[in-house]
Amino acid sequence: MTYKHLFFDLDHTLWDFERNSAESLTDIYHNFELINHGVMSLGDFVRAFLEINTQLWNDFDRGLIAHTYIREHRFRLVFEALKVENVAFGSALGEEYLKLLPQKAHLLDGAVALLEYCANKNYQLHIVTNGFDSIQASKMQSSGIHHYFQHVVTNERAGAKKPDAQIFAYALQAAGAQPQESLMIGDNWEADIMGALRFGIDAAFYNPKKVSFETKPTYDVQHLDELKSIL
Structure with missing residues (x-):
């Protein structure tokens, strides 16, 4: 052909979404001092995000949710998965993630x-x-x-x-x-x-x-x- x-x-x-995302999440974890807000493990934070984000994008591909839902809810869902009661923090993290992620070059x-x-x-x-x-x-x-x-x-x-x-x-x-x-x-x-x-x-x-x-x-x-x- x-x-x-x-x-x-x-x-x-x-x-390389996984590597670039993990770097961005590491920056967020330290910059927002998430360990002081109940997120005790960086590794668990990154794993929970990647798992939930993948599922959300799969739902988007299937027409079940809109783009805006991903942006507005993924960090809230991550905190819920980690049993951290700090939902209000999610909005700021979401904005920071969208600022950091596109700057990564891998x-x-x-x-x-x-x-x-x-x-x-x-x-x-x-x-x-x-x-x-x-x-x-x-x-x-x-x-x-x-x-x-x-x-x-x-x-x-x-x-x-x-x-x-x-x-x-x-x-x-x-x-x-x-x-x-x-x-x-x-x-x-x-x-x-x-x-x-x-x-x-x-x-x-x-x-x-x-x-x-x-x-x-x-x-x-x-x-x-x-x-x-x-x-």
Whole structure:
């Protein structure tokens, strides 16, 4: 298959969400002196946040909650999970987290090498993300990868989120691309892979944990370097 357009997810596919998030949460833990507010373990704080945040984004992908719910409630839910009675603190932490997180620059192993490889091969590169417009733009600036991409399609711009067909239609139209000349690359099975496949776009599943599903993606890779043999 000869592709012209590559559509990348951002978080967990190129941008190292877990590492960047953990660094941001560590800053928050110390800056807000959470140990004095009943959060006795930094590790428990980070683990609870990542678990709850993942579930909230899964609920968002399934259309069960809105973006605003994630922003407004995730730290409250973290405190509840840790049995810390300080809900009022959550709002300030949420604002600080959204300020710190996009400033973090860690990318997943092989991300820059892959983007450079694709750029040298004259692929047209684009981002398709369910993340917040301004937050995603800041992440790409901070990590130094914004210049690789011609279009950044968010659910805010498209008026729909992955896996809805509308966001893929919007992305293809923005890029001037046809489904048969396009490849979606992402880590989220439902949002990235099934969303693309249902729209007639080939999909490469970035799958470092080797998760298996009944439906087969076009490609299944455990490391970003493996995509070079495909492209």
